[in-house]
Amino acid sequence: MILSVDLGGTNARFAFCEVSSGRPIIQDLKVFSSQDFGSAPKLFSHFAASHDLKPSAAIIAVPGPVLREKDDLVARITNLPWTVALSQLKSALGIENSLLVNDVAAAASFLSVSKESDYRVLHSGSQMTDSRAGNSLLLSLGTGVGASQYLESKSKTDLDGFSIIPSELGHCAAPLTDLEELEFGNFLNSQGRKRSIEEAISGDGLKNCYRFISKKEISAAEVNYLIRDGKDPEAKSAFALYQKLLGKTLASLALAFSPSKGIYLAGGVSSKLSDIFDDQLILKEYLNFGELAHLREATDIRILNTENAGIIGAAALSKAGVVIS
Numbered sequence: 670m671i672l673s674v675d676l677g678g679t680n681a682r683f684a685f686c687e688v689s690s691g692r693p694i695i696q697d698l699k700v701f702s703s704q705d706f707g708s709a710p711k712l713f714s715h716f717a718a719s720h721d722l723k724p725s726a727a728i729i730a731v732p733g734p735v736l737r738e739k740d741d742l743v744a745r746i747t748n749l750p751w752t753v754a755l756s757q758l759k760s761a762l763g764i765e766n767s768l769l770v771n772d773v774a775a776a777a778s779f780l781s782v783s784k785e786s787d788y789r790v791l792h793s794g795s796q797m798t799d800s801r802a803g804n805s806l807l808l809s810l811g812t813g814v815g816a817s818q819y820l821e822s823k824s825k826t827d828l829d830g831f832s833i834i835p836s837e838l839g840h841c842a843a844p845l846t847d848l849e850e851l852e853f854g855n856f857l858n859s860q861g862r863k864r865s866i867e868e869a870i871s872g873d874g875l876k877n878c879y880r881f882i883s884k885k886e887i888s889a890a891e892v893n894y895l896i897r898d899g900k901d902p903e904a905k906s907a908f909a910l911y912q913k914l915l916g917k918t919l920a921s922l923a924l925a926f927s928p929s930k931g932i933y934l935a936g937g938v939s940s941k942l943s944d945i946f947d948d949q950l951i952l953k954e955y956l957n958f959g960e961l962a963h964l965r966e967a968t969d970i971r972i973l974n975t976e977n978a979g980i981i982g983a984a985a986l987s988k989a990g991v992v993i994s
Contacts, residue, residue: 678748678812693984773815779982814839839867916954931969
């Protein structure tokens with residue numbers, strides 16, 4: 670049994686997972702509010718004090734690039750004012766055999782053990798083949814936004830047959846093309862924010878869309894409630910803008926990465942909004958985004974329906990001969 674951790678800007682998930690064969694199985698899952706703790710070591714020490722199990726290893730997925738500094742692995746967490754060092758987390762957990770990885774890379778490794786019931790199809794393209802070799806792109810929408818390429822090289826039944834290339838896509842420029850979107854970009858700048866993909870389609874991005882339309886300051890959870898309630902015209906307009914930006918971002922990614930095995934949407938935001946997405950609106954923006962429409966038409970898009978992709982994916986890394994570039 671191993672400990673799999675998905676440390677997010679909003680929530681931190683700790684799970685004991687059985688990895689003896691096949692897909693990792695979550696045996697026990699605990700969720701904490703990340704912002705209730707002043708640092709990662711305090712959070713991890715709090716968790717360690719809450720149980721007496723002794724896992725053989727820990728895989729810790731964190732938002733942001735994981736870099737080697739001297740003899741340690743270090744990550745400067747996005748959306749939290751924390752710098753995380755693997756040596757500190759090992760000490761807090763009391764687990765020497767531990768690894769620190771990028772959270773979107775961990776989520777992408779979930780694709781190595783995924784099954785059809787894990788997702789719904791947003792767009793069915795024509796590019797799929799019988800060959801398992803190819804590349805997928807996982808786009809994670811949560812407190813922040815990240816993307817990671819998942820490259821298969823063998824049969825999907827071979828857990829050591831893939832490589833992962835994470836990125837910090839969320840900090841790249843958002844595809845703002847029409848007048849409303851350009852005005853939205855100006856609004857972001859006026860608020861001291863960047864015209865980035867993260868400011869457009871993360872959880873905060875949804876809140877930004879609502880603030881732009883309504884000039885009101887409310888939380889992303891409140892925006893979500895108003896959208897589901899269906900009675901607030903400003904929430905409807907904000908959600909339409911959000912979905913337009915999502916469709917154009919997916920179009921840009923399809924062209925930039927040519928994912929022959931499709932694009933997967935993951936993360937808390939996409940899993941919570943999936944059932945109320947206007948698929949036709951998203952796909953209209955996706956398919957009509959300029960040149961090379963046939964390439965976008967050929968690319969599958971799927972939405973993962975679990976918030977535990979990072980947990981299960983991190984656990985999968987513990988037994989896979991995976992390369993994270």
